[in-house]
Amino acid sequence: MLRNPFLKFFYDQRVSLLVWNIALVATSVMYVGFYPMMKDQQMASAINSYPEAVRDALGLQDLASPAGYLSGTVFGLVVPTLVIIFAVLLGLKVNAADEEAGTLDLLMSYPISRTSFYVQRAAAVLCCLLDACALIFVAVLLTSRVVDMQIEVDRLAAACLLLVALAAVFAILAVAVSGLMGRRAVAGGVAGAIAVVAYLANSFAPQIPDIEGLRKISAFYYYSAGDPLSKGLDLGHLGILTAAVILLLVAGSYAFSRRDIASV
Numbered sequence: 001m002l003r004n005p006f007l008k009f010f011y012d013q014r015v016s017l018l019v020w021n022i023a024l025v026a027t028s029v030m031y032v033g034f035y036p037m038m039k040d041q042q043m044a045s046a047i048n049s050y051p052e053a054v055r056d057a058l059g060l061q062d063l064a065s066p067a068g069y070l071s072g073t074v075f076g077l078v079v080p081t082l083v084i085i086f087a088v089l090l091g092l093k094v095n096a097a098d099e100e101a102g103t104l105d106l107l108m109s110y111p112i113s114r115t116s117f118y119v120q121r122a123a124a125v126l127c128c129l130l131d132a133c134a135l136i137f138v139a140v141l142l143t144s145r146v147v148d149m150q151i152e153v154d155r156l157a158a159a160c161l162l163l164v165a166l167a168a169v170f171a172i173l174a175v176a177v178s179g180l181m182g183r184r185a186v187a188g189g190v191a192g193a194i195a196v197v198a199y200l201a202n203s204f205a206p207q208i209p210d211i212e213g214l215r216k217i218s219a220f221y222y223y224s225a226g227d228p229l230s231k232g233l234d235l236g237h238l239g240i241l242t243a244a245v246i247l248l249l250v251a252g253s254y255a256f257s258r259r260d261i262a263s264v
Contacts, residue, residue: 005117009124013093017128020086024132025139027082031073032143038069066149067229074140075159075229080166083136087129087167088191091174094121095256096184114257122175122249129167133160151229158233165241166223170195172245176252180259219244 010017095118098104137160144151170191178187202220205211215221222241226234 004120005112006120006124009093009121010128013090013128016089017131021132021135024079024082024086025135027079028074028136028139029143031078032070032140032149033147034073035066035069035144035147035149038064066144066151067155067227069149070140070151070156070159071224071227071229074136075163075224079136080163080223083129083132083163083167084170084195086132087125087171088174088188088195090125090128091122091171091191092178092184092188094118094125094175094178096178096182096187099178099182115253118175118179118253118256119249122172122252125171125175126164126168126245129164129171133164133167136160136163155229155232158228161233162223162226162228162238162241165238165245166219168245169219169241169248172248172252176248176255179252179256182259 095104137157141151141153141156143149144156173194174187174191177190178184181187198218199220202215202218202224205213205215205218215225219241222234222237226237228234
């Protein structure tokens, strides 16, 4: 087990994975369960009373349709935020947590290269995210049937796949920064700050014509702009997010393989 960083990562994080999966599924089920309330005329009127700019920024343009409701709630802000936090926390455990604890040099004594260790643990993070989003998919699909919400299975799968890709960008960003610096606080701060700026750029830049183009440098743009719940998977947007993950993984692996590892 110790010689396989991929499997050992799952073993070490088994309790954390269980707790986060339960929380993500419960949150998704809760939001889908509120869908029948959106059919109430008073609720719809209350939402429509918000300024148009606010509704656009928060993804609340169309809460009456199943696709619009899911886009503005489950896949709008709260669940993606939780998944990204989960992703970054996992990313910080790839090497920085062991390095700060002074145990990373012990792990490096096993007959495995730094690059292989780094890539296997990063791959374990990605599999954890895939697992979490698969559970979200199942939870939303089953709950939607209970509340009579008609949503296409392939489009729901597309939204969940893009959610994996979005979270993976920030997870591997945290992994890359920790590979370069070896400090959780720095890596978590950088990944968190960039995630917030990326969200704000995608949500509020369109309200200001002079900077509207900035949203295209945001990972959130490629996650949501294609409207996967209404139009299906945009392979171009998925490809851009995937390319960002690969570039960050390569850069972080290169930095980690050439840096002195702290032993205390």
